[in-house]
Amino acid sequence: MITVGIIGAGQLGQMLGHAGRALGIECIFLDPGDNPPAQDAGTVIRCAFGDIGGLRELAARVDVLTYEFENVPVDAVEAVADLTDVYPPPAALRFAQDRLTEKRLFESLDIPVATFKAVDSEVDLQHAADEIGLPLVLKTRRLGYDGKGQVVIRDRDALADAWRALGASALIAERLIDFEYEVSAIGARSVAGDMASYPLTENRHRDGILRTSRAPAGNPEITELAQGYHAKLAAELDYVGVLALELFVIGDKLIANEFAPRVHNSGHWTIEGAATSQFENHLRAISAMPLGDPSAIAFVAMENLIGTLPAALQPLSDAGFCVHDYGKTPRPGRKLGHITLQAGDAESREQKLRALHEIMST
Helix, strand or coil: CCEEEEECCCHHHHHHHHHHHHHCCEEEEECCCCCCHHHHCCEEECCCCCCHHHHHHHHHCCCEEEECCCCCCHHHHHHCCCCCEECCCHHHHHHHCCHHHHHHHHHHCCCCECCEEEECCHHHHHHHHHHHCCCEEEEECCCCCCCCCEEEECCHHHHHHHHHHHCCCCEEEEECCCCCEEEEEEEEECCCCCEEECCCEEEEEECCEEEEEEECCCCHHHHHHHHHHHHHHHHHCCCCEEEEEEEEEECCEEEEEEEECCCCHHHCCHHHHECCCHHHHHHHHHCCCCCCCCCECCEEEEEEEECCCCCCCHHHHHCCCEEEECCCCCCCCCEEEEEEEEECCHHHHHHHHHHHHHHHHC
């Protein structure tokens, strides 16, 4: 039996663990939490993510080590790489953890990005407003997610307040892109370099948090372009595992936003909606198993459950929706679960989404 070590035992780890059971793979997790979601999917070593002793204990017990979120301390992961294979490679973590190095990586690969500038002082921010123009978005270079750590600046009078709000951290200023919609290009790359690319996913956000994803999305031209950028990035990083690349769609062009070196929220639809889920293919990739078929088997939508769960989940299941409850304590802005639905065509998918929203609102 293959044993996989997973740093992090949140809902992504939980879904990896469930996929592992179906493949005959044992998953062991490392997480400091008292009641992490993935405890129902395998043993959890309770210690801090940067605890070298705990990481070495985990690495010594597994055949391969991976992670379920991108803010894992890179130095700590590299310190145990002599004990077992680590996938995705730590270099991918380094790029993903810093928005400035991430943007420069995209530029080096001729993947289009919004105009950007490093900001280390209020004077730098003023210069960025001059060079980039307004509106722009000011972001922390590290640790921001789900809309956190960023401020949209629409006029020069707001520059000082933005600096006071975020200036304690290294920052990056980017031109605010007026895009039509966002897509995720998600795919798995194996140790041998084979690729399994999922259909594009269209994402809709509210308050900076992903709310609804639809797949398949995008026309053939956009799909080819997005998957080409994804493959180029994966090859450059000598990547192994699932990688998600988020892109803004503007007509027939794409602008890269960021990438995630892990399984991704916008790919949850693949559990019910693809021949092989992103979680199974991640485990297949890092375990040197043949990749599974990434094709969509229906027109699929996913709805995140944020902050609170619907009062009654059973009516949703009874109505044919697939409900995933992560077992987390509710709090504002927290992802507590998701719901997926399948349909035979795009129009039927929208009808089912409307029905879902109606049930959830009652």
